Amino acid sequence: MIFGRSVQQARIDSLLAAARNGTGGALVIRGEAGIGKTALVDHAAAGSAGLRVLRGVGIESEVEVPFAGLHLLLHPYLEHVDALPGPQGTALRAAFGLVGAGTVERFLIGAATLSLLSELAGGGPLVCLIDDAQWFDRASADALLFAARRLRQEPVAMLFAVRDGTGRFPAEGIDTVVLPALGRDSAIAMLNEHARGLAGATRARVLAEARGNPLAIIEFTAALTDRRHGDDHGWSLPVEPLPVAEQIQDAFRARISELPEPTQRLLVLVAADDTADLTVLLSAAQRLGLTAADLEPAEKAYLLTVSAHTVVFRHPLIRAAAHQGAPRGWQLSAHRALADTLTSDQYADRRAWHLAAAATGPDANAADALDQAALRAGQRGGSAAVAIALDRAAQLSTDPDMRARRQIGAARAAYDVSWLDRAAGLAADAADVSTDASVQAEAAWIRAQVAYERDTPAAAAALMLDGTAPIVGSHPEQAVSILTDAIGCAKDACAHSLIRRAAQLLATVSLPPQSALRPVVDGMLGLGSLFAGDTRSAVTGMRKLVDAARDGHVHGMVERLLAGYLALIVADDQAATDLLDALATDARHQGALGWLPYAQEPLAIAQLLRGRFRDAGTTVAEAMTVSADLGQQTQTLIMNAIPAWLAAVADDAGACRSHAEIILGNEARHPTNAAMATWALGLLDLGRGQFDTATDALDAVCAGPARQDFLVRAVPDHVEAAVRSGQVSRAARHVPALDDWAEHTGQPHAIALARRCHALLATGPGARTHYDAALRLHHETDRPYDHARTALLYGEWLRRQRHRTDARSHLTDALTGFERLGAHGWAARARTELTALGDRPVARQHDRDPAARLTPQELQVVRLAADGLSNRDIAAQLFLSPRTVGHHLYRAYPKLGITKRTELHRLTL
Incomplete structure (x- = not known):
């Protein structure tokens, strides 16, 4: 019977009922040791009639083994992996060590987990129950949490029990319940259930010291008056109050101390490897002169449970008590015996960690074993395990240079999983140990990347420059990579002096003539020239990188991303769209989900600048969702500039200002995007006729x-x-700045914008020449928004000049364009001008365009379906489940006025 948890039981029952009805969900139960988390997991299991139950438990000794927890949960269902999209199936098999697949992108494992759960749910609703989730290895936890956040349309419930104060289970975005202490009435009821005849003074003492912790009520009662044997264990409550978990552990330790010494030593061995494999444990026990008979006293004392194949502690705190209370020599010999037992390849990772635990100082063999474990973890996509293994390997290294290199590897892996403090600390330690300039530069680079997330882009760029200067002559390719990143950070920070300094260093790097990095250097030097005021040289250099990327000669993610950005600066928006769309596509296919928001941010800007507002909104919506799911806080923050600008065009003042305020409140994090948010506010005021405030805001940008x-x-x-x-x-x-940019980029749409400006500034009939030229150029470049803006201004000018027929033509053209784009404020202005001409234009209903009624994700799904992709293929591309794709189509069809998939081809989407 569970006491005092009716509210939490109801939450769990509701979660299970939703799964039965086809709606997924997840719940995290947190609390201190002994507070009743496992009892609630058991309650969920007991109430899972009609549900397939997948049950897993975190194992502390496997917390360093990538995907150990996920394998434990899913290995009975591996035959269903064949049904997954090819890359996902391969990635999941590689994660479980079943195939070699080079290096696996860790986010692809999350997508594969989502797809596999969806596949299993095709046979009926299911529930995943995870106990001691704080001991799940980080790779497994990330994969399950990724799936949990995307299961809304699947009949899948997920329940995680997490002990606070140990391990880490970052479950942001998942509903969480923190279990409180039992109320007094519930505590008394529970005590009566377990020890009704307890003396009054002892009852009061147990209730006071247990503080509403169910396990404490049980164990303190057993410790003070043993109901089984009627004797005193010798344990007493401490004079000074301790945390309840520590008191429970002390109670267990006292009971263990009463056992025979061989049994105590065997408990230390069991605690040293809590995978519960009885065969392994007994084999290791033989090396210590122990036998299976030595387990019996512990089993009789109700401390552990032995079956034909496993041996399990009754509670994790018993394991902690057995291990932490033992002499150090016993602990070391237990780990050594396990290392000597686990000699086959399948146990290589576990053996490495036991060797490390048995080491009493630097140990080259243990360090090498951990190094190999890190290599295997990296190939399987387990960056967290790489960081942990290389960190420990570094501590055990006998050679200082090897220690530093392992610390750098650990720092890089830690950064990849957003352990920023750990990454910065390891990088700093490596720099202290090594005298190698390359290692020093790499350490500075990692610390700088942490500074980008924690501080400002300018601080990051400065760190990179300081670290790179010593290696410009000795390690040219490494120097180019770091300096390229530095210039990108400095650009984001609008730190012109840092850009110029980086460009000066880059100009001294000597690369081989045919180096693949040569176009990158040209592009970065071009960017440096831009901020030095030499637009001609700037455009020439930047185009070299853009052209090389378009021709397929640039392969790195960072370099391709920068090529896309530079295309925007040189006004080649089509190239920017092509490059960044291809980068996003490659990120999807490779499962490199972490790169997707970084590609989609500039892609959305390119789409926005070309007047493809619906595309831009769809792109940035997915980017913000993915970056939030992955914990990319800076990226999530800065992308608010894009929906702010789109909302300004749509005359949605509330959305525009709320998005702009988010980034302007953190302007130092990304001044360039903050400037875009200010542009959005100025554009909003301009469209509403608030010209003075609009001028001030836009002047701040320009x-x-x-x-x-x-x-x-x-x-x-x-x-x-x-x-x-x-x-x-x-x-x-x-x-003049706009003219200079337009002239040197030579792009028709850039020249058209300049001509519009000159038309506005013209005082005589010359305005007409500029307007006509601008409109011709807009026609050439298919810029619907820019075209409509110019047509509106031209129509207004013509009306003032009393050229009513021509004015009506251009104003009608502008109105049609604005309504098609959903630019409501601008459409209202065009309508007002036409009304002044005596027309009575009817407002075009925004929802006449069927695609305008769709949410961004519905539009994504519908477009892919119209291209002929199956639900499974769409799910693989968008990192959703097939059933979620089907749900979006089900909701989209009525909005589009169709009833079946084959009708999609006739729609303009």
């Missing part, structure tokens, strides 16, 4: 440190706002 980035495109909005507010001299302030 005169600010980000003005030489793609944000030079805010100049036409600034000119319009300033002219409208009567500040003509102020309006012309930034036009």
Whole structure:
């Protein structure tokens, strides 16, 4: 019977009922040791009638073994892996060590876990019950949590029990219940259940010291008055109050101390390897002169349970008491015996950790074994395990250089799983140990990447520059990689002096003529020239990287991402779209989910600048969801600039300001995107006719440190706002910069924007020449938003010049374009102008466009379905479950006015 947990039991029952009804969900139960988490997991298991039950438990001794927990949970269902999309099936088999697959992207394992659970749920609803989840290895935890966040349309319930104060289980975004202490009435009821005849003074003492902890009530009662034997174990409650878990552990330790010494030593061995494999434990016990008979006293004392194949402690605190209370020599000999037993290849990782635990100082053999374990973990996508293994290997290393290199490897792996403090600490330790300039530079690079997340892009760039200067001559390719990153960070920070400094260092790097990094150097030097004011040289250099990337000569993710950014700066938005879309596609196919938001952010900007607002909204919505799921806090933050800008165009003031406030409240984290958010606010005011405030906001963008980035495109909005507010001299302030950019990029749409500005500034009939030229260029480049904006201004000018017929034509053109784009504020302005001409334009209903009624994810799914992809293929691309894809299609069809998939091809999506 469970006492005092009716509310939590109801939550679990509701979770299971939802799964039976086809809706997935997850719940985390947290609490101190003994508070009743396992009892609630057992309650869920007992109430799982009609559900397939998958049950797993975290094992502390396997917390360093990647995917050990996931394998324990899913290995009975491996025959279903064949039904998964090919890359996912291969990745999952590789994670479980069943096949070799090179290096597996760790996020692909999460997608494979989601797909496998969905596959299993096809045979009926299921529930996953995970006890002691804090001891799940990080790779397994990440995979399960990724699935848990994306199971809403699957009949799958997931329940995780997590002990606070030990291990770590980062379950952000998952519903969590923290178990409180039992109320007094429940505590008394439980005590009566276990020891009704207990003396009054002892009852009061147990209740006071147990503090509502169910296990404490049971164990303190057993310790003070042994109901089985009627004798005193010699344990007494401490004078000074301790945490309840420590008191329970002390009670267990006292009971263990009464056992025969061989039994105590055997308990230490069991505690040293809690995988419960009786065959392994008895083989190791023989090496210590112990036998299976030595387990009997512990079993009779109700401390552990022995079956034909396993031996398990009744509670994890008993294991802790057995291990921590033992002499150090017993612990070391237990680990040595286990290492000597686990000699086959299948136990290589466990053996490595037992060798490490048995070491009393530097030990090259143990270090090498851990190094190999880290290599295997990396190939399986277990970055957390790599970090842990290499960190310990470094501690055991006898050679200082090897120690430093292992610390660098551990730091890099720690950074990959967002253990930022650990990454920075390991990198700093490596720099202290090594005199190798390459190691020093790598350490500085890692610390800088942590600073990007924790501090500012400028701080990151400065660290990279300081670390790279000593290796420019000796390690050119490493120097290029770090300096490229430094320039990217400095650009984000609008730190022009750092960009120039990095470019100066980069110019001194001597690469072989045919090096694949040569275009990267050219592009970065071009960016340096841009911020030095030499636009001509800048565009020439940046185009070399863009062209090389388009021709397939640039392969690194970072380099391809930078090529996409540079394409935006040189106004080659089509190249930016192509490069970044291909990068995002490759990230999907490779399962490199962590790269997806980084590719999608500039891709959304490219789509936005080309007037593909629906595409931009869909892209950034997925990017923000994925980055939030992966804990990419900085990336999630800075992307708010894009929906702010899109909301400004749509005249959604609330959404625009809320998104802008998020990033402007953290402006130092990413000044370039903060400037874009300010542009959004200025654009919102411009569209609403608030010209003075719009001019001020847009002037801050056009005169600010980000003005030489793609944000030079805010100049036409600034000119319009300033002219409208009567500040003509102020309006012309930034036009030379726009002219310079347009001239040197040579892109028709850039020249069209410049011509629009000159039309606004013209005082005579010359305005008509500029407007006509701008519209011709817009026609050439298929820029619906820019076209509509120019047509609106031209129509307004023509109406003031009393050219009513021409004005009506351009204003109608503008209105049609704005309505098609969902630019409601601008459409209202065009409608007002037409009304002034005596027309009565009817407002086009936004929802006449069927695709406009879809959510971003529904639109993604529908587009892929229209291309002929199956639900399973769509799910693999979007890292969803097939049933979720089906749910989106089910919701989309009525909005689109269709009833079946074959009708999708006739829609414009």
